[in-house]
Amino acid sequence: MNRFLVLTSVLVLVLGCKNQSKEEVDTSDKSVHWSYDGETGPERWSELEGETHCNGNFQSPINLVNYKVSEDLEPIDLHYSEKTILHDVANNGHSIQYDFEEGDFLIHETDTFHLKQFHFHEPAEHLxxxxxxxxxxHLVHQNESKEFVVLSVMAKEGKNSKPFELLESYLPIQKGETKLIQRPFDISQNLPQNKGYFSYNGSLTTPPCSEEVTWIVFKQAIEVSLEQVELLKYLMPINNYREEQPHHGRVIYSTSF
Ligand SMILES: [Zn+2]
Known part of the structure; x- marks a missing residue:
């Protein structure tokens, strides 16, 4: 990795945390002090974040291999509307995140999961x-019991994506900054045409790495232009992905379509 970039990220981290030595860190503020490399990188997440599952046996992301094709898996029951309001976009220092107002949801095993936000990892986390x-x-959905269903959409280099143009018209955005959007956005435009998917039980891929996550990863990738990837890459930490985690005997299912 480029030595200058590593140095810059370390510097940013040191400056960002300069008023809080390890002893002084408020427990409610722990989530701020993790990163994708160095002293607060993934290998240290379980130490830094006292009460996390980052060392658990059902972690994400994983390599989606040796899966079991199941005829019983049905298309995801999505209830996305073109009228749902995209509330804001934020640069939280780990990713660029777009937050929705209530409206979109999906039904998973008779339970309703509301779409809260989506954000990006560059490059991808799941293989x-x-x-x-x-x-x-990552399209993050949550039910009333605070369990998650995360829909994952892969993007590959190809033609320019129109929905991305709208999203990126609110960029650039500085670390720590939030911009109001408050206009309707149809998230279904960012989904692949073929809705076949892999599914398994895992975790959030960032601290606190909670293990109440049903992952649904679409098999088909959408296309975005190189410039569109580059803009997001420029605004996010270098390589904001977590390395693949062991399967620990989990079964990965695949749709037959
Ligand atoms: Zn994510």
């Missing part, structure tokens, strides 16, 4: 049969 795509989008 599909060993292949890492340039970009992965």
């Amino acid at each position: 599909i049969e060993g292949v890492r795509y340039p970009l992965e989008i």
Whole structure:
């Protein structure tokens, strides 16, 4: 990795945390002090974040291999509307995140999961049969019991994506900054045409790495232009992905379509 970039990220981290030595860190503020490399990188997440599952046995992301094709898996029951309001975009220092107002949801095993936000990882976190795509989008849904269903969309380099143009018209955005959007956005435009997917039980891929996550990873990637990937890459930490985690005997299911 480029030595200058590593140095810059360390510097940013040191400056960002300069008023809080380890002893002084407020426990409610722990989530701020993790990163994708160095002293607060993934290998240290379980130490830094006292009460996390980052060392658990059902962690994400994983390499989606040795899956079991199941005829019983049905298309995801999505209830996305073109009228749902995209509230804001934020640069939280780990990713670029777009937050929705209530409206979109999906039904998973008779339970309703509301779409809260989506954000980006560059390059992708999940591997599909060993292949890492340039970009992965996480659509985070939550039910009333605070359990998650995360829909994952892979993006590959190709033609310009219109929905991305709208999203990126609110960029650039500085670390710590939030911009109001408050206009309707149809998230279904960012989904692949073929809705076949892999599914398994895992975790959030960032601290606190909670293990109440059903992952649904679409098999087909969408296309975005190189410039569109580059803009997101420029605004996010270098390589904001977590390395693949052990399967620990988990079964990965695949749709037959
Ligand atoms: Zn994510």
